[in-house]
Amino acid sequence: MLAALIPTVLFGSVAVYQGYRATNATEQSADADQAGKKRDAAEDEKNKAVDEGPPVSVTPGEPPTYPTAFVLKQERHYIGPIGKVTDWGDEFNAWLKAEEARPVGLYSVRFTVKALRDDTTIIQDFKLKDRQCPFEIAGVNENLDVNYKGTLVYPPPLGGSGEDVTRDVLGFDVAQYDETQARIVQKGYPKLGGIAPQREHEIFLRHRFATKTVALEQNDARTFDVYFAGGLECTFGLEMNVTSGDVDTWMEIDISPAWMDGKGAALAPGYKEYGNLVRPDPGKGMIFTPIGSSEKPFAPGVHITADDVTP
Incomplete structure (x- = not known):
């Protein structure tokens, strides 16, 4: 069973x-x-x-150069919060912002553009956005009045040696009213730490970037250094023209420095009469030039050579 x-x-x-x-x-x-x-x-x-969304992403990097001189609208006689500042950091940038300081002659940015879509993405051009130079007169910039002629400031040391990467180098003559499109910068452009405080900036602008363009496939990236130079007081932004598939668009790029609000930047001219000078006292802070000193407040201008023949 x-x-x-x-x-x-x-x-x-x-x-x-x-x-x-x-x-x-x-x-x-x-x-x-x-x-x-x-x-x-x-x-x-x-x-x-x-x-x-946008066809590309834009990631800012460390700029290729930093300003060697700033100028304030007003002449200052009180050193205030930067008296003990020994290096260029947040405290110094906050003071520059509060004083609405502008770099003299030259400003630069670095950013990397990455393609996001399946379609081939073409970077067609860069141009200035909302350029304003209130004292320009038909492109002639001699003997013009200026707002920025107060205290001249030589910034304190900046830590780090910077980075050296393969990139496209572009430039703008911001003070030239009919030059709003980017040009290729001639080899020999200044690099981080390579500009002496009292040496004239030299920028060599070649053919327009629009005659070259850059094509990117999905996830490809390209790094750009962009120099803004000029001998006038100017404010400006930057736009990039991008084509992806059948869509063509202009994108604003944030080029604002740590000492400015918004997305744009600004310049002040060199070779002017300044009220007085604030400079680093190595290891101690920032000081006014002593009374009777032979050191005068001086900031060089910028010498721009442009290829006016090639479109």
Whole structure:
């Protein structure tokens, strides 16, 4: 009797186990299918966001050069919060912002552009945005009045040696009213730490960037150094013309320094009569030039040579 029952129990157990395995396999398959659908949906959402968003991302980097002199609108006679500042950091930038200081003659930025879409992305051009030079007269800049002729400031030392990367180098003559498109900068452009405080900046501008353009495939990236030079008081922004697929758009690029609000930048001219001078006292802080000192407040201008023949 017992022997007759054993096969029945065994076969019954096998049948139950096989049923369990089948049910479990079905559930696992359904879970895997559901997980696959979720992944596909997430990927679709990601692709949709890329398609509906900007065709490129722009990431700022350390600028290729830093200003060697700033000028204030007003002449100051109180050193205030920067008296003990020994290096160029947040405290010095906050003071520059509060004083609405402007760099003299030259300003530069570095940023990396990365293509986000499947379509080939073409960087067509760069141009100045909302350029304003209130004292320009038909491009002639001699003997013009200026707002920025107060205290001249030589900044304290800046830590770090900078980075040297492969990049496209562009430039603008900001003070030239009909030069709003970017030009390629001639080899020999200044590098971080390579400009002496009392040495004239020299910028050599070649053909327009628009005659070259840059093509990027998805996830390709390109780094740009952009120099803004000029001998007038000017404020300005920067735009980039990008084509991706059948969409052509102008994108504003944030070029604002740490000492300015907004997305733009500003310059003041050199070779002017300044009220007085604030400079570093190595290891101690910032000081006014002592009374009777032979050191005069001087900031060089910028010498710009442009290729006016090549479009």
